[in-house]
Amino acid sequence: MRFLSRRLPITRSIESGAFFIKKDGLRFATPLLVVLMVETTDVVFAADSIPAILAITCNTFVVFTSSVFALLGLWALHFALASLLQLFHYLHYGLALNLVFIGGKTLLEHVLPLSMPLSLGIVGAILLLSMVASLLWPKQE
Known part of the structure; x- marks a missing residue:
């Protein structure tokens, strides 16, 4: 949050469930945008683990469930x-x-x-x- 707040104006509270809000004529990001960015990296890393899973098994159920568990944990x-x-x-x-x-x-x-x-x-x-x-x-x- 500190890293992004140096580069983007970010509000400290979640307002109206939006990623961006306008306050005093300026556009601000909300903490929801930060959460979205973090979760996007989770998806990228989970997709990155698929070749490692395929090195162990070609069972599609195992590949799918391990990718889901990678996202969760x-x-x-x-x-x-x-x-x-x-x-x-x-x-x-x-x-x-x-x-x-x-x-x-x-x-x-x-x-x-x-x-x-x-x-x-x-x-x-x-x-x-x-x-x-x-x-x-x-x-x-």
Whole structure:
């Protein structure tokens, strides 16, 4: 809200359920516009996760429901992950390696097909190893 209020005149209260209002001849954005912008980023990130889901399964029901759950829980997951990154300082390397694995699996699906349980096992093992590495070799302060 602070970032946008430096660039746009924004009212502090929601008025008449509109995204923009006119006050004293000037046009102001309302907090509803900020909410709309945040939710738009949620939709973009949920759509961005579809290739990762397709790397695991081609079942349309699973792809659809995981996209819906991504929309519902993206912010909660973000804050949970942010706190985990402070606790497990090697976790970001594990997440990056998982992205590389899923991207490679997607590209090589026709050459080297992997089963869903094996793919999920690899993803889980990478995350687990990065968390164990963080505990074995603590971050130097």
